[in-house]
Amino acid sequence: MRLKEEQIARLAEKVLGDLERAQLVEQKQGRAAVLAGIKSAIAEDLRLEEALERDAEALLEQTLKAVGGQGIDRHKMLRMIKEKLAKERKIVL
Amino acid sequence: MHISEDRISHIAHRIYDKLWRDDLADFPDERRALDAVKGAIEGFFSVMEQVDQAVRAKLASYSQAKVPGSREWEILYQKFYAEELAKRKW
Helix, strand or coil: CCCCHHHHHHHHHHHHHHHCCCCCCECCCCHHHHHHHHHHHHHHHHHHHHHHHHHHHHHHHHHHHHHHHCCCHHHHHHHHHHHHHHEEEEEEE | CCCCCCHHHHHHHHHHHHHHCCCCCCCCHHHHHHHHHHHHHHHHHHHHHHHHHHHHHHHHHHHHHHHCHHHHHHHHCCCCHEEEHHCCCC
């Protein structure tokens, strides 16, 4: 999942707006700080996901080189590597 | 842009944990707050999906249809995407 900075900002605004409308949040350090916190949580998770994808691609290439790559379903193997890394890193894809 | 329910729940927990851990916010009703965050994320991606589909349909029906993924297609996609968001006052 890829989101541009402005999309992250829009998503953060929607999350906070919905919480405020339903009176489900008490903001302790002001709205701007809460909004920044939401953006940062989303951006950090997306960064972890991107890092995982990069690492999975690199691992796939290493594996294909090591075994020759013949008869291997690249797509399936990439998915398996991603799932393994996600489990190790406690990321939900 | 497809996003699974598990992924939505995961991101919602990340947001909730961040706000609580950094002492930025309190939540009088944890379960309802988490549900609201999940609902907001789901709603956001639902609109994104609708916009994407509308833009793709517009591109496909364009009199001078471009090859999907080509540079011209991408430029038009971005242009129509911005128009579609503006139409929805996003």
